[in-house]
Amino acid sequence: MILLFQNASNVEGRHQLIKKHKKKSSSKGSPGYAPSPEEPISQSPNYPPPVPSDPSDPPAPEDPNDPTNSSKNCIFDVTSYGAVGDGTTDDTAAFTAAWKAACQVESGIVLAPKDRVFTITSTIFSGPCKPGLVFQVDGVLMAPNGPDCWPKSDSNKQWLVFYRLDNMTFTGTGTIEGNGKDWWELPCKPHRGPNGSTLPGPCNSPALIRFFMSTNLVVSGLRIQNSPQFHMKFDGCEGVLIDKLSISSPKLSPNTDGIHIENTKSVGIYNSVIGNGDDCISIGPGCSNVDIEAVTCGPSHGISIGSLGVHNSRACVSNITVRNAIIKDSDNGLRIKTWQGGTGSVTDISFENIQMENVRNSIIIDQYYCLTKACRNETSAVYLADVTYRNIKGTYDVRSPPIHFACSDSVACTNITMSEVELLPYEGVLVDDPFCWNAYGNQETLTIPPIDCLQEGMPQKLAESSLYDC
Numbered sequence: 001m002i003l004l005f006q007n008a009s010n011v012e013g014r015h016q017l018i019k020k021h022k023k024k025s026s027s028k029g030s031p032g033y034a035p036s037p038e039e040p041i042s043q044s045p046n047y048p049p050p051v052p053s054d055p056s057d058p059p060a061p062e063d064p065n066d067p068t069n070s071s072k073n074c075i076f077d078v079t080s081y082g083a084v085g086d087g088t089t090d091d092t093a094a095f096t097a098a099w100k101a102a103c104q105v106e107s108g109i110v111l112a113p114k115d116r117v118f119t120i121t122s123t124i125f126s127g128p129c130k131p132g133l134v135f136q137v138d139g140v141l142m143a144p145n146g147p148d149c150w151p152k153s154d155s156n157k158q159w160l161v162f163y164r165l166d167n168m169t170f171t172g173t174g175t176i177e178g179n180g181k182d183w184w185e186l187p188c189k190p191h192r193g194p195n196g197s198t199l200p201g202p203c204n205s206p207a208l209i210r211f212f213m214s215t216n217l218v219v220s221g222l223r224i225q226n227s228p229q230f231h232m233k234f235d236g237c238e239g240v241l242i243d244k245l246s247i248s249s250p251k252l253s254p255n256t257d258g259i260h261i262e263n264t265k266s267v268g269i270y271n272s273v274i275g276n277g278d279d280c281i282s283i284g285p286g287c288s289n290v291d292i293e294a295v296t297c298g299p300s301h302g303i304s305i306g307s308l309g310v311h312n313s314r315a316c317v318s319n320i321t322v323r324n325a326i327i328k329d330s331d332n333g334l335r336i337k338t339w340q341g342g343t344g345s346v347t348d349i350s351f352e353n354i355q356m357e358n359v360r361n362s363i364i365i366d367q368y369y370c371l372t373k374a375c376r377n378e379t380s381a382v383y384l385a386d387v388t389y390r391n392i393k394g395t396y397d398v399r400s401p402p403i404h405f406a407c408s409d410s411v412a413c414t415n416i417t418m419s420e421v422e423l424l425p426y427e428g429v430l431v432d433d434p435f436c437w438n439a440y441g442n443q444e445t446l447t448i449p450p451i452d453c454l455q456e457g458m459p460q461k462l463a464e465s466s467l468y469d470c
Contacts, residue, residue: 075109076102078118085116085139092120099125099135107132114138114174122154122206127165127214135162137172137222143208146182156204159228162211169218170209176224178208180253183228189254205229205255215239225249230257231276237264245272251299251329253277258300261287270294279304280330285315285344292322302332302359305349307369309342309382316344316470321352328357333396334389335361337369340408341378343467349387356394358426363389364404365413365439381408383468387441388417395426403434403451411468412459416441422448 076098079085083094095110095118102108108130112118116139125135143159144150159178162168185192187201208227211217216239223246224231231247234240242259249256258274261267262284269292274280280297283290283305297303303322308315315338327333334351356362367381384407396402402423407413416439436453443454 074102074105074107075111077111077113079113079116083112083116083118085113085118087117087119087140087142089119090121091118092123095120096123096125102133103127103129106130107134109134109136112137112139112141112172112174116140117142119144121151122156122159122161124161124163125165126161126163127168129165129168131167133165133167134169134171137170137174137176140175140177142177143179143206143228145179147186147202147205148182150206156206158210159206160209162209162214162217164212165214165217167216168214169220170222171218171220172222174222176208176222178225178227178231178249180205180208180226180228180249180256184253184256207231207233209233210235211237211240213237217241218243220244222246223248226253227256227276229255230260232259234259234261234264234267237261238266240264240267242267242269243271245274247272247274247276249276251275251277257282258297260284261290263287265289267291268293272296274300276300280327282306283317283320284308285313285317287320288316288318290320292320293324295322296326296328298326298328298330298357300327300330302327302330302335302361304332304335304337305346306335306337307339308337308346309339309344311339312341312343312378312380314344314470315342315346315382317346317349318470319348321350322354323350323352325353326355326357327359330359331361332364333359333362334392335364335366336384336387337364337366338382338384339369340367340375341380342382343380345383345385345468345470346387347383347385347470350390351388351392352390354392354394356392356396356423358395358397360397360400361404362394362396362402362423363392363421366404366406367408367411367413368406377409379410380467381411383411384413386415387413389419389421390417391420393420393422394424396423398425398428398432401432401435402449403447405434405436405439405454407436407438409438412438412440412462414440414458416454417444418442418447418451418454419444421445421451424448 078094078098081094081097083091098110102110183205187199188203193199205228207230210233213236218241220243225248247258256276257278260282263286267290271294273296280300281303434451440455
């Protein structure tokens, strides 16, 4: 038992994430700093600090003979609960049994050991559990091989769900395999019909990993690949630390967002590499205080805020920082997308020290986002304000202008700041003029290409503020 504990990965960075963090100014040198794709971007990002304890009430020293001593973690190896790990046998029951046992003790570890391939079906790992629970995958954890092998009684919208947990860690040196290929070939997928259209037929595909209504989470170290749909979703969570993940699916795998968050606050995403067929990181409604640093995206659809305001809904997003990142071979770079007819606001957004390489739509605000040609013009929109692009450099795909600000006819985008933005064609010599519509802001330095269409100051008429307060 001692040897097994010593071999278990030591979970780093278990932090009680604070509920709100302040936006940080760049600490990577001069404003002209831009990392090259070859150099490490960040050696040690500043994690949200732990909640300090009361200095007037120091903790009592631990008794080494106390059986409840938190340093004596209990390891619940799934093979001890009947898991075979041969890649064929259904090991779901063993995982749920190990989870239930670990849930009852402090700092329990559910261990899927290395050199094994464990197949489990759609499962909800629910709490509440004792604090400090660790789900550690050092081998391979695999979903059933496509829709034909998916149990008819299981939800085909999600695979692994972690529900109502606090102070839980998902980590390890292993791989989470989604077996998504056959899901990508369902008729409804956007590449199955002629000219990128869809065909009638079954459509639901499971998200691989979902955290729901949970707090103070750490996800680190894992390789997550070939998801049928989104690789990882956080919904209704607060206090999330994501570090040193590798997420990968083919470039043409549909709807395989890397990390998606919605209605989630106080998030740090660091030191991760994501390549997939949709958004690298997508930020949905109800998110605030999100810090993204030292992430490499590509191929992908870039880092997206949205889409927001669908079906005339209210969407509130604030205090989002993306810094020291690389985006390459992607259909979009830094994107904010909203539907017409929505309300709410997107405010205090900072993109800083971003290296682009062959990126289409490198910088884009699209307030006319629509998946069909039948979308109606609407008078209301999600209000965008205080968006900063600082030290964004590299190359763009000349099929689209490198900068595109398409703001609502009736609700202007305001306080857009451009500084040290230099984007050149990846191939050829064409430098397309940026596009602006109803966009207001200022240029701290001249951009390449010049963005003469960005209007100075503020619009003469502002929209009714009550529709956009969050």
